[in-house]
Amino acid sequence: MxxxxxxxxxxxxxxxxxxxxxxxxxxxxxxxxxxxxxxxxxxxxxxxxxxxxxxxxxxxxxxxxxxxxxxxxxxxxxxxxxxxxxxxxxxxxxxxxxxxxxxxxxxxxxxxxxxxxxxxxxxxxxxxxxxxxxxxxxxxxxxxxxxxxxxxxxxxxxxxxxxxxxxxxxxxxxxxSFQRIERGLQRMLWGFFKKMILADRLAVTVEILFRNYTMFSGLLNVMAVLCYSIQLYADFSGGMDVVIGAAEMFGVQMDENFKRPYFARSISEFWHRWHITLGTWMKDYIFYPLSLSRGMKKFEKFAKKKVGKKVGRILPVCIANIVIFLVVGIWHGPAWKYICYGLFNGIIIAFSNLMAPVYKKGLNAFHIPVQSWWWKGFQMLRTFVLVNISWFFDMGTDVKAAFTMMRTTFQNVSLQPFRDVTMQNIGFSGEDFFVVLFGCLVVLTVSILQERGVKIREALSERNWFLRWVAYGLLLLALPLLGETGPIGGFIYAQF
Structure with missing residues (x-):
């Protein structure tokens, strides 16, 4: 169901x-x-x-x-x-x-x-x-x-x-409690907004671009991965909104599973914001037992003797992270592409841990203000690019397809597909563009406010009943007007 x-x-x-x-x-x-x-x-x-x-x-x-x-x-x-x-x-x-x-x-x-x-x-x-x-x-x-x-x-x-x-x-x-029912429905409605207006509207385009990857290249590959990035986040976080809202109506407060992951400034932080309960499960039941095990302690002593105390202390953590993300990849599905997806994330995090002292020295040497808005913006952009590279493995038909799409992204870079009938052929019309743009702006605005500490649900609850229900009505009205049922229908992560 x-x-x-x-x-x-x-x-x-x-x-x-x-x-x-x-x-x-x-x-x-x-x-x-x-x-x-x-x-x-x-x-x-x-x-x-x-x-x-x-x-x-x-x-x-x-x-x-x-x-x-x-x-x-x-x-x-x-x-x-x-x-x-x-x-x-x-x-x-x-x-x-x-x-x-x-x-x-x-x-x-x-x-x-x-x-x-x-x-x-x-x-x-x-x-x-x-x-x-x-x-x-x-x-x-x-x-x-x-x-x-x-x-x-x-x-x-x-x-x-x-x-x-x-x-x-x-x-x-x-x-x-009427308030409990209202807040549950409010959360579900927000989830349906993300699912139907963003995820399902992009589903056809993403499917065509990734399943027929040999027919496309250049900016269309960039479009494919960016659309999938939006689709997956809207689908998965929207699904969590529906789940948490439904549970809330029974008086059950479930753990949050997303915390604005595309604002992350590193891959490690991304995984503290994306699928949070899976990450904490891996940390509590695999990472800590592995990194604190006798075998790992022996390896740490051996590594300290061979490569020095600093690196030797970090290496066990790096290995534990790679193992964790290998398991994360396997968890996603029985395919080599998911194993590559997990290893890609694990290796980047392990490498970042090893290079942390070098990064710190470089920042000090060039007098880069790490708390400045432009440096934080650069870190977010860098992380977003790395995350999108990983999506090639996640959505690609197989490992070969993922690497082919990465390679052909830099071939035949042309705006021509955006001028001819290509957009229509891949199921992305001008109307789709403006609807997706509208949905992204709404989600982005809400996310920025939340990132700044604004508690939107609480703020909405403080408004009088008329304003609250006008807001709910507009959101509800947007679903049939702008939403798509799509060929997928259900939520993507239900298949796992």
Whole structure:
């Protein structure tokens, strides 16, 4: 059931209405019921994966508190959950590469990739590791735990929740609040604005340019990656707005997943602003355990002897970052292009860590004022260019296509495609240009205000009801007038 559909809006209306009409002690049961109905709408055959992750993680959490072999139980649960994810998502990818490498013929399997499996698997694994670490007590009620794993607004595309921040809200009794409903709808409306007016309007053009990359070059490649940059941000952050807004109507405050990433001044900062819950998950459950492990400590001592204390101290962090982003790349999908995407980011961050002392000396030597507006602007532009280079791997059909598009970007640089019928052929008319420009200006204005500390939602809530609802009405009116349903329909990250 796509979030951008009448079916979902009707489903959400029934869920919210019933939630506040039934006895408060039954509210969490109502949420659990609707979460499973929502997931079943995608097909009964995928329910088994969700149940498997739920039962394995629940059982492990309870068992950890009763056994002396806590680490063994935790590792078993992690391996089972990751094993399920690896099997359905990466089995055929592994088979293809083994066949090509060894010259054998292992048959592929017709595996169904369940929606949102990466999100609820990572959320489940984070829970069992936290129980093992003693961060909180295991949930004893299997049905309550099932709600934590399956809460329907976040089920398909995150954010990746933490039990200690989310569970109490899911199980709490909530009294109806018109302000809560209004603010939830407000957030959802903003998400639909970004999705329908920007992401879906650009979807056709992006698809044509990237899928037929051999037919285009020069500025059209620049256009392709810039349009994808806008599309992906509008789609993913818009999806998060819908998710967070829907959850807010049930009294559940979910973690923010975006913080104006295109204002980042380095790739490292970009990943602190983009898909925040995935980044913090990687940091807490992979980066720290890896960088603080015995093996890494031994390597650090070895490196200090061979290359000096300063570099030797930084090298383990660099390796941990590369491993983290290799996992991020693999998480995105079973393809070499995603591995390259992850390594591209990891290597840049590792290189930046190594070169940080050199950069600092250079800035001092040339007396560059690091807090000046022009230097910050340069850093943002530099980071934006690097991020857009990475999108060639993310959206390109494969690694070859990504490198071909990068190379041909500097060939046949001409304005001719913008003068002839090319724009019409790639689904980007003059009307599309002005609508996208309008949408970008609105999103940019809101982002600048937020970056400067203006709390727009709070400021809007302080206005009288007439001005608030006029603003909502204009936003709502813009959707059918300027929006596109597009060929994709659903949100991009739901496929992960």
């Amino acid at each position: 796509s979030f951008v559909s009448t079916n979902f809006l009707v489903f959400l209306l029934i869920a919210v209405t019933g939630y506040y009409l039934i006895p408060k002690k039954c509210q969490w049961i109502w949420l659990l019921l609707f979460s499973y109905v929502f997931y079943l709408s995608a097909g009964v055959q995928i329910l088994g994966y969700l149940l498997f992750a739920t039962l394995v993680t629940y059982g492990a959490g309870v068992w950890i508190e009763k056994t002396d072999k806590k680490k063994l139980v935790m590792l078993a649960a992690v391996l089972l959950d990751f094993g399920m994810l690896a099997y359905v998502k990466y089995f055929n990818f592994a088979v293809d590469n083994l066949n090509a490498l060894l010259g054998i013929q292992i048959a592929e399997r017709n595996l169904l990739l369940p929606l949102g499996i990466s999100f609820y698997t990572f959320q489940s694994i984070g829970y069992v590791i936290d129980v093992y670490r003693g961060k909180f007590a295991a949930e004893k009620n299997p049905f309550r735990f099932a709600l934590f794993v399956s809460f329907f607004p976040q089920l398909l595309q995150g954010p990746i929740g933490r039990f200690d921040r989310l569970a109490g809200q899911l199980y709490a009794e909530h009294t109806f």
